[in-house]
Amino acid sequence: MPYEPETDPAADLSDVQAGRDITLDELAVGLSAVRLMLRKLARAAETPSTPVELSDTIKGLRHLADSVGEHADRAEFLARVVEGDVPLAKTFKGSDPWGKAAQGTDREDYGGPAVIPTQWQLVHLAQQAKWALAQGGDADTTTYPEAMDGVGRGWESxxxxxxxxxxxxxxxxxxxxxxxxxxxxxxxxxxxxxxxxxxxxxxxxxxxxxxxxxxxxxxxxxxxxxxxxxxx
Incomplete structure (x- = not known):
């Protein structure tokens, strides 16, 4: 059946974002609400009004809630990252820059320059910075606002x-x-x-x-x- 955007209930985003674009904080809170709803449904399904064994559905809902919870926790962490609360390494382990420093660079081994980092790259950069700071000394770190200054306006995934x-x-x-x-x-x-x-x-x-x-x-x-x- 062809995709029908006019009838897609997911097209109305007014209940999940306050502005034109969703923030990572809003994403984290929204996902957390979904997790709670799934857990409630799983609990309610333990005693349905009509005797039906829903064990598999209950287990599935709880598993789905755990999965959504992982996404919520990651979105919350990324919200802290983009606010500048989390130190990030200035380069990847291969000395490849990212953000505005990667503009105009060549990164053939990894599909091009990492001007717009992925969520996993940000997690990796945070882990690198955390490890470097734990070793003592002056770690060469940056923050997301600093590294992405002027990059990504109007960007879409x-x-x-x-x-x-x-x-x-x-x-x-x-x-x-x-x-x-x-x-x-x-x-x-x-x-x-x-x-x-x-x-x-x-x-x-x-x-x-x-x-x-x-x-x-x-x-x-x-x-x-x-x-x-x-x-x-």
Missing amino acids: KEAQFRRQRERDAAVAREVLLIVCESCASGEGEHCRTKNGRVSEKPHVVRQREAESTVDARLGFLGTNPVAVPDA
Whole structure:
């Protein structure tokens, strides 16, 4: 079934974030609330109103709660990191820089420069700094605000890009059925047909291209790629 962003209940984020973008602190609190709800449901399922043994469901809910809890704890730690409360190593073990120091550098062995660090890279950098400070002496550390000064405004994750691509593809699929096909004369709401009249799941190229052009202009895409994120 095609992705339908208009009917996706997850599209309304007003209950999980106060501003335009979610903070890591909000993410941590939201995940913690999910963990608590899962634990409550597991406890309630021990005595359902109708006698049904829900042991497997209860175990599954508790396992899921533990997993969500791990994400909540990590988000809480990362919230402290981005606020500058946690010392970070200035480079990875291979002396590769990160953040603004990595801009314009070459890091071929690891998929390019780490200008935008992943959560695991930040955990690694924090562990490096903690170990160096424990050894005594003057450890060469930094903080996230210092290392990322001026980097990442308007940035979005790969998952956001994937979601926007799915939304674009779904919109194109709907738009195709609004266009009369020049190749087979299939009208609005009709799928394209072969020369011998068989229905095809794929539209003719001319019809597909017209739909893509219309949708891309409406959504702000360039070809199959979203345009640059504002303020990036």
